[in-house]
Amino acid sequence: MEDILKKIIAQTTQDLKARKKTTSLSELRDMPAYSRKVISLYQSLKNGSGIIAEHKRQSPSKGSFKCPRSLEEVVKGYEKAGASAISCLTDQPFFGGTLQDLIEARGVVNIPILRKDFMIDLYQVHEAKAFGADAILLIASCLNNEELKTMSLEAMNLGLELLFEVHDLEELTRIKEVTDAFAIEKYVIGVNNRDLKRFQTDIQNSNNLIPYFPSGVIAISESGISNPEVVKELRTLGFQGFLIGETFMKTEQPGASCEQFIKAINS
Template identity: 40%
Template sequence: MTAGTYLDRIVVQHRDAARADRRDADDLMEQARSCPPTRDFRAQLVSVSSLAVIAEVKRRSPSKGDLRADLDPAELARQYESGGAACLSVLTDSEWFGGSASDLQAARSATSLPALRKDFTVDDRDVLDARIMGADCVLLIVAALNDDELTRFCALARDVGLDALVEVHDEAELERALSAGADLVGVNQRDLVTFEVDRARAARLAPVIPAGVVSVAESGIEGPADVARLAEAGYGAVLVGESLVRSTDAAAAVRALVASGH
């Protein structure tokens, strides 16, 4: 990671919290293994006949501030499902994104869709917490983890029944993700240093993502034209947040994205 990026600051905070966490990991593992079965996140993406839409519940972001003051996670999730979203993504980071475990639980309970816990996983307990709070998939950001952590968290997620969306920003990170056993890879088009979106990034990486690995394009996806371009590049799914959250009709906005992915 480049020193001083927004990701550095967030990850430092999460690692500090993990070091201060005195909960027993064995107890958490026992809780995680006794949870009800998950909804299969990756299989849901694969089952969709066109490019799948992962619709995000997101209150705010470090770059844009508050996105929607009156956000109701359950109602927004219902609109997403009505519009044809394949899966949900829910921010649970509180300090930077205004999210919470209760946001994830409310959104998931309101629909039949699998849900990604969108947060900064830096410790085994974060993976176990995702399972315990009701998530079906956990986010692993390659830029925030070393190889040992990446491999361990992928294996732990599988062990407790979670899928792992492994997020990369370039070819080197993609190689690390694949070496760790990732079968669900997200390509984030947002630069970690400048926070600018590079819409050519997903298209550039698409040809080197192996067959059998489900590819998800993330960030900078604002409308049907973006989705059509990513479908043409070979992506299996897109993760869309800000443009949907800000939309006056989220169901219609999702429907338009789904239609453009055919």
């Protein structure tokens, strides 16, 4: 079966070259959002519902979700529903997102925004800051340890927070090695229940990895979560956050769906 991740990374590399030619680093630094103080993802997850509600128009495995609501309606609905944060996909070829989505979302909500993309270059860290993100996603399967360290330090220097994504114990061990190499006070590790190579989902992945998480970190379960009872179970295992997109985006009103979901997990 085709390795979708390799295809995505190849396309991301190509698109990145074009963006670098269009917008310089100095131009990114001049954008209004670049100087803003970020809203803490870590604190919002710790003190709120734990739901990171995702704006995602499509996926490589499911195609378009055909959500009839605008980005503004969706993210404002998520905030009103009680989401701790917004995940905003900015990959265009595979997920239908854009960097402009970050700006639009930042303009209408007052909760943290995670830039969800395939981050492979320091330039993207500066893009995230310039377009209004509060945190970035670093996927272990896309980066070696040196790249993880370099991009983490760059993000921290810009005031951005970090969500490290892992899929297996080897990747989790690598992230622990990286974070042990320097002092990070506020970071989050997420288990992606979806295999990025074949886009198959298994919630058991979260169950298997949580015993190996470092103490003090906020643990997130990502992908394939559609049942509030699953969230309740994952909470008992130690998860404090849950990244959910498709479950909401495939409905007529994602904000209302998110609100019902949060009420259900708290009942």
